[in-house]
Amino acid sequence: MYNDKKKLNAKDLIITGVFAVLFLMAVMIGGGPFASIPTLTFYFPIGAAVLAGPIFMLYIAKVPKVGALAIIGAVECILGTLTGMHWGLNFGILISSIIASFIAGSKKFENPMFNLIAYIVYSLGPMGTYFVFFFNRESWVSFMLKKGTEQEYIDKMSEVATPLMMITMIVGTIIVATLSGLLGLRLMRKQFIKAGLAA
Amino acid sequence: MITIDPRSKLILIFITVLFSMLIPTGTFTCIWILLITLLGILLGRVRKTLRAAVLFAALWIVSVYVLPQLDGTAHTSLLVWLGLVFKCYPCCMLAGVIIGTTQISEFMAAMAKWNVPREVVIPLAIMFRYFPALKEDWGHIKDAMALRGISFSPLYFFKNPSVVIDALYLPILVTASKTADELSASAITRGIENPTRRTSRLDIKFRLIDGAVVLIFLITIVVAVIGTSSGQLMEKAH
Structure with a gap:
């Protein structure tokens, strides 16, 4: 047996696989409806943050190692690339999950406050694509057009894209992620630890 | 019935991702779906593949015959939604076939x-x-x-x-x-x-059949790229 405390063993990797599915489902159920409607697309990160809080808390309690979240990010990045998402989204998720793993890892994944902050950082990840949109609109539009996104979709998006929207998106995501993360912490305390799921 | 190497399946996925990135939705999307359907049937996943193909055909018919009848917001949102669906459909359908047929x-x-x-x-x-x-x-x-x-x-x-x-x-x-x-x-x-x-x-190794399948997909994407770019040139010429 490999009982290395720092390195990921096979058990951690399998738990990672199962939780990656849960994360994906949470994003699809919470954020999917927003992403397909152009006027609501900026709320996608908010929707994606609604469900994942408890999953995140349970996951880092089960695999309290720094590399674990990074692997979730990498797997989501690979799947996003395969299904043709914007690179800002994929690498946003990858980078934010790596940062999140270091934030939570700095207190050995035991401090609820730091775990909450880590979850908020993780939720900000999908915004990568919108940052690219705001700071370099020309290249974003040409990239999406080349990929074949409909012109009308982009027009609709540009119509509603104002600095105010950007602020709403960030603040909204932080608020929703905080609530979801708090729910996750509460479930951890009330249910998971009692049920013996997370030591 | 054929079996192909999982690695060639991955290569097929990459080609399909390239296809959705490069080729605008059009006749070639239908051809691509046809290819995937044939592949799925040959790999022994008949019923689900056919179901997915029929669903695609139904959506396509809606986009061709029903969409022009609508106008206003309904038209825009349906057009955008269908555009998104048609973009993702080849990738998702191929992924379904591959996951269903790979141990x-x-x-x-x-x-x-x-x-x-x-x-x-x-x-x-x-x-x-x-x-x-x-x-x-x-x-x-x-x-x-x-x-x-x-x-x-x-x-x-x-x-x-x-x-x-x-x-x-x-x-x-x-x-x-x-x-x-x-x-x-x-x-x-x-x-x-x-x-x-x-x-x-x-x-696990590459066989003749792998080469044949990958080659068919490659030829189709090359033809599609040439077809669309020459089409765009024609438009510019007009």
């Missing part, structure tokens, strides 16, 4: 041949394995809670959110984490932690 052990053996690190292969393999299991678990939990009159409809959720969280969301998390423990127990028993190079009884 996990086959996939792992092929990835070991490519020297992909374990840290990526194991989570991916588990994901493919776990998606159907999650669906099954979800069905069971929903049935059990329907007996108690708890449903997952938005209306019910807004009336009493805490019940929905406790009765539907928690069980999913708990079963998932139990499943993870069981899966890892069974995988470790079968020696997944062995640090030496993975060996396999399966004979």
Whole structure:
């Protein structure tokens, strides 16, 4: 047996696989409806943050190692690339999950406050694509057009894209992620630890 | 019936991603779906592939015949939605065919041949394995809670959110984490932690049929690229 405390063993990797599915489902159920409607697309990160809080808390309690979240990010990045998402989204998720793993890892994944902050950082990840949109609109539009996104979709998006929207998106995501993360912490305390799921 | 190497399946996915990136939705999308349908049938996944193809045909007919009749907001939102669906459809359909026809052990053996690190292969393999299991678990939990009159409809959720969280969301998390423990127990028993190079009884290698399938897809994408770019040139000339 490999009982290395720092390195990921096979058990951690399998738990990672199962939780990656849960994360994906949470994003699809919470954020999917927003992403397909152009006027609501900026709320996608908010929707994606609604469900994942408890999953995140349970996951880092089960695999309290720094590399674990990074692997979730990498797997989501690979799947996003395969299904043709914007690179800002994929690498946003990858980078934010790596940062999140270091934030939570700095207190050995035991401090609820730091775990909450880590979850908020993780939720900000999908915004990568919108940052690219705001700071370099020309290249974003040409990239999406080349990929074949409909012109009308982009027009609709540009119509509603104002600095105010950007602020709403960030603040909204932080608020929703905080609530979801708090729910996750509460479930951890009330249910998971009692049920013996997370030591 | 044919079988092809999992690695050539991955190459096919990459080609399809390239296809959705390069080629605007049009006649070539239909041809591509036809190719995927043929591939799915040849790989022995007949019914589900045909169902997906019929669904695509129905959506296509809607976009060709019904869409021009509409106008205003309904037109825009339907157009955008269909555009998104048509963009993702080839990738998703091919992914469905591939996941449905590839054994996990086959996939792992092929990835070991490519020297992909374990840290990526194991989570991916588990994901493919776990998606159907999650669906099954979800069905069971929903049935059990329907007996108690708890449903997952938005209306019910807004009336009493805490019940929905406790009765539907928690069980999913708990079963998932139990499943993870069981899966890892069974995988470790079968020696997944062995640090030496993975060996396999399966004979994984590229054959003539792999070359043929990949070549057909490659030729189609080249023709599509040439076709669309010359079409654009024609438009510019006019």
